Amino acid sequence: MHGHGDILADVAVTREAPLDLEDEFEQRLGDSSRLAFRVAYGVLRQREDAEDVAQEALVRAYQKLSSLRDRERFRAWLVRISWRLAIDHRRSGKRRELREQVAAVDEQADAEALAAANEFRERMWRAIDELPEPLRVVAVLGGIEGHQMNELAALLELPEGTVKSRLHLARKRLAQALR
Amino acid sequence: MSCDRHADAILEHALGEPASLELQGHLQSCAGCRAALERERRLVGRIDGGLREALAVSPSPELLPRVRQAVGETTARRAWPWLRWVPSAAALVLVIAAVASLRNRASSNPTPLTAAGIPQPAIAEQPRPAARPVESTPASRRGPLVRPAPARAAVLPEVLVPAGESELIRRYAAALRTRYVLQGQPPSPELAIQSLEEIPALEVKALTSSADPEGVNQ
Numbered sequence: 001m002h003g004h005g006d007i008l009a010d011v012a013v014t015r016e017a018p019l020d021l022e023d024e025f026e027q028r029l030g031d032s033s034r035l036a037f038r039v040a041y042g043v044l045r046q047r048e049d050a051e052d053v054a055q056e057a058l059v060r061a062y063q064k065l066s067s068l069r070d071r072e073r074f075r076a077w078l079v080r081i082s083w084r085l086a087i088d089h090r091r092s093g094k095r096r097e098l099r100e101q102v103a104a105v106d107e108q109a110d111a112e113a114l115a116a117a118n119e120f121r122e123r124m125w126r127a128i129d130e131l132p133e134p135l136r137v138v139a140v141l142g143g144i145e146g147h148q149m150n151e152l153a154a155l156l157e158l159p160e161g162t163v164k165s166r167l168h169l170a171r172k173r174l175a176q177a178l179r
Numbered sequence: 180m181s182c183d184r185h186a187d188a189i190l191e192h193a194l195g196e197p198a199s200l201e202l203q204g205h206l207q208s209c210a211g212c213r214a215a216l217e218r219e220r221r222l223v224g225r226i227d228g229g230l231r232e233a234l235a236v237s238p239s240p241e242l243l244p245r246v247r248q249a250v251g252e253t254t255a256r257r258a259w260p261w262l263r264w265v266p267s268a269a270a271l272v273l274v275i276a277a278v279a280s281l282r283n284r285a286s287s288n289p290t291p292l293t294a295a296g297i298p299q300p301a302i303a304e305q306p307r308p309a310a311r312p313v314e315s316t317p318a319s320r321r322g323p324l325v326r327p328a329p330a331r332a333a334v335l336p337e338v339l340v341p342a343g344e345s346e347l348i349r350r351y352a353a354a355l356r357t358r359y360v361l362q363g364q365p366p367s368p369e370l371a372i373q374s375l376e377e378i379p380a381l382e383v384k385a386l387t388s389s390a391d392p393e394g395v396n397q
Contacts, residue, residue, distance in 0.1 A: 025250065029243060037238040045233075051242050059249045124229050143230030171194055174226050175219065 025062050028074065033058060035075060035144070036082040042140035043086035045125060053089050057082040079155050083137055120178070127177035135170040142167050182212050193219035 033054060040053035061078050068074060128139055138152065145151050147167065153160040185205055192198045193216055198206070206213050340348050 022250075026247075029246065033238060033242055033246060037242065038234050038236060041236050042234055047236070047239070050236075051238050051245075054238060054242060055245050055249060058246045059253060062250045063253060120225065121229055121233060124226060124233075128230075139230065140234065143227075143234040146231075147227075168194060168196075171223060171226060172190060175190060175194070175222050178222060178226060 021062075021066050024071075025065055029058070032061065032075065032078055036061075036078055038144045039079055039082040039140065040086040040089075042144065043083065044090055049089060050086070053082060053085045057085050073157070076155050076157050079141065087133075123178055124174065127174050130177070131170055131173060135166055135173065138163060138166040139170040139174065142170075182209060182215070185209075185212055186215070189216050190219050192216060193223050 036054040036057045037050050040057070041047065041050035044050050044053065057078060060081055061074065064077065065071075065074065068077065128136055131139060138156070141152055141155055145155065149160045149164050149167075152167070153163045156163060182205075185202060188199065188202045189212060192202060206216065
């Protein structure tokens, strides 16, 4: 799971002495690739498709990095482009067949518990898909980053109050759909 | 059921919102709503945990090398921006070369315009004998000056001749060419005229029709 200190780590990178563009990108790549992949996965739920989208998003991020004056916005920009590319990929109908299943809940879990977990996860994704996009992106990012409002607000470039109310509404709608 | 009006407040409370005084009082006295609150809390926890678990995925180890390779290709294109024009430039050069080749071939190998049987020396080797009778013809006998068909201009010398004398001049030119080819030097105009009967009529007609397809000189 992504740690909560990632934003601060990202800021630290940008405040050091100016780096060569490729060095700077390389320094960001490990963390950024995981973020881009997870955002894409939250839309596509298919690893190979999510990796394709993450790759494209990262290449675009590299191309834009030099023109991005405020480097602290890099992760927000990457989230946005990853989300949009994943949505486009999904709408294009190129998405591979969904085969993602819940891994064994634990070694003691029996087949019935595993089936129940898979069934719940499928219902949960369907409910997420039915959320309006502003709520959906908050729900997915909340699942990735945790519910730290300042982090989500930074990634979405929205006021914290807006993010908090959207996340609350998204969770409430999910709960109502999954009762 | 009388507790239905608290359902939304119970869910809000399960989502982390503080309970109102009214809800707190109701929960103290209603076991059913306390159970409902627990169910909602479990559900919300399951949703939050399910999302975290579902999104706690990591890309394969191949992703980073793929990104580095793609970025490297992008960097190369930036460093050598003109490389993107190489295929287009190569195609353009090929087209220009092909057009030039075709034009050279067309100019060095012109289509014969005369009838079979009349030899056609190269234009550069022709001494333009056909112009001489025109100069020797008195101006009073000349008709209106006409131009041969434009297609002839690239093959044979272009001369202006009186309309009524074009046939005679063509036959004279044909005789000169024949002599020129057979003997290696142009004959005198007198010899050429004397030997007009040696020129087969068929060849002269063919030359005439080819040289003046519209009959403007007839």
